[in-house]
Amino acid sequence: GYDMSTFIRRYSRYLNEKAVSYRQVAFDFTKVKRGADGVMRTMSTEKLLKTVPIIQNQMDALLDFNVNSNELTNGVINAAFMLLFKDAIRLFAAYNEGIINLLEKYFDMKKNQCKEGLDIYKKFLTRMTRISEFLKVAEQVGIDRGDIPDLSQAPSSLLDALEQHLASLEGKKIKDSTAASRATTLSNAVSSLASTGLSLTKVDEREKQAALEEEQARLKALKEQRLKELAKKPHTSLTTAASPVSTAAGSVMTTPAIDIFSTPSSSNSTSKLPNDLLDLQPTFHPSVHPISAPPQVGSTWGDPFSATVDSLDDAIPNLNPFLTKTNDAAHLSVSSDVSTFTSRTPTHEMFVGKVP
Numbered sequence: 235g236y237d238m239s240t241f242i243r244r245y246s247r248y249l250n251e252k253a254v255s256y257r258q259v260a261f262d263f264t265k266v267k268r269g270a271d272g273v274m275r276t277m278s279t280e281k282l283l284k285t286v287p288i289i290q291n292q293m294d295a296l297l298d299f300n301v302n303s304n305e306l307t308n309g310v311i312n313a314a315f316m317l318l319f320k321d322a323i324r325l326f327a328a329y330n331e332g333i334i335n336l337l338e339k340y341f342d343m344k345k346n347q348c349k350e351g352l353d354i355y356k357k358f359l360t361r362m363t364r365i366s367e368f369l370k371v372a373e374q375v376g377i378d379r380g381d382i383p384d385l386s387q388a389p390s391s392l393l394d395a396l397e398q399h400l401a402s403l404e405g406k407k408i409k410d411s412t413a414a415s416r417a418t419t420l421s422n423a424v425s426s427l428a429s430t431g432l433s434l435t436k437v438d439e440r441e442k443q444a445a446l447e448e449e450q451a452r453l454k455a456l457k458e459q460r461l462k463e464l465a466k467k468p469h470t471s472l473t474t475a476a477s478p479v480s481t482a483a484g485s486v487m488t489t490p491a492i493d494i495f496s497t498p499s500s501s502n503s504t505s506k507l508p509n510d511l512l513d514l515q516p517t518f519h520p521s522v523h524p525i526s527a528p529p530q531v532g533s534t535w536g537d538p539f540s541a542t543v544d545s546l547d548d549a550i551p552n553l554n555p556f557l558t559k560t561n562d563a564a565h566l567s568v569s570s571d572v573s574t575f576t577s578r579t580p581t582h583e584m585f586v587g588k589v590p
Contacts, residue, residue, distance in 0.1 A: 251295035264324035388423035
C-alpha cells in the first residue's frame with residue numbers, strides 16, 4: 235500500500251493538470267484533430283504561443299510519474315502506467331504538431347514572439363529526451379515494439395538558425411546566413427518532426443484498431459454465451475394473449491378479455507338492463523283505471539271538465555317529478571263554475587249570432 239500510494243498521487247496530479255488544461259483551452263489535447271488541417275497546425279501565432287505552454291505543463295505532469303521497470307510489479311501501478319502511456323502518445327503528437335506550426339511561422343514573427351518561440355522549442359527538445367526514456371520503460375515491461383513510436387529529433391543546426399535570427403532582430407552582429415540555407419535547415423527540421431508525428435499517428439491508429447477488435451471479440455463471446463443459455467432452456471410456446479409476468483410465475487391467465495365495444499349476445503338480450511332514467515319515475519299501475527274503459531261523455535259541452543275526467547287524472551300519476559299537482563279545491567271550483575255556466579246557457583244559444 236505504501237508503494238502504491240506514491241504513484242497514485244502522481245497519477246492524480248496528472249489528472250488534475252489535464253483538467254486544468256481543458257479548462258484553459260476548452261478541448262482535450264489527446265482527442266483533437268491531427269494532420270495538416272488539424273487544430274494545432276492551423277492555429278494562429280498569438281494563440282499558438284499561449285497554447286503550447288499549456289501542453290508542456292500537462293506533459294511535465296505525465297512524465298513526473300517517473301517509474302522504472304523494477305517498480306512495475308503491482309497491478310495498480312501497472313494500470314496507471316498503461317493509462318499514462320496511451321495519453322503520452324496522443325499528447326506528444328499534438329505537442330509535436332504545435333512545434334511544427336511554430337517553426338513554420340518563426341521567421342515571420344516579431345522580436346518578442348521569436349524570443350518566446352525559441353524558449354518553447356528548447357523546452358520541447360528537453361521533453362523529447364524525457365519521453366524517449368518513458369518509452370524505453372514501456373518497452374522493458376513487455377509492450378510490443380510496434381506499439382512504441384520512433385522519435386526523430388530535428389537537426390541541431392536548426393537551433394543555431396533560430397538563435398541567429400533572434401540575435402539579428404535584437405541588433406547583434408552575427409554571421410550572416412543566406413535565406414536558402416535557412417530554408418533548407420527549416421525544411422529538414424520540419425520533415426523530421428513530421429515523420430515523428432506520422433509514427434505517433436500510426437501507433438495511435440493501431441491501438442484504436444486493437445481496441446475495436448477486442449470489443450468485437452467480447453461481443454461475439456457474449457452472443458455465443460447467450461445462445462448457449464437459450465439452448466439449455468426448455469422450449470415453451472407462448473401466445474400473444476399470455477402475459478410474460480404470469481408466465482414467469484408459472485401460471486397463464488386463460489380468461490378471455492372483455493371487449494367493451496362488442497354488441498350484447500343473444501343470450502343476454504332477454505335480460506332487463508337497468509335504466510337510471512326510468513328508475514327515477516314512479517311505477518305505473520294500469521289496473522286502477524284501465525285505458526280501454528272509455529269515460530262517460532255527457533250531452534253538454536262542459537262535460538269534459540266534469541268530475542269523471544278529474545278522477546281519471548287523479549288516478550294517473552304524474553310522470554314528471556318536477557311538476558307538482560295543483561290544489562284540488564281550485565280544480566274543483568273551476569269545474570263547478572263551468573257546470574253552472576253550462577246549466578244557465580242552453581247549448582243551442584251559445585252559438586246564436588255567429589257567422590259560420
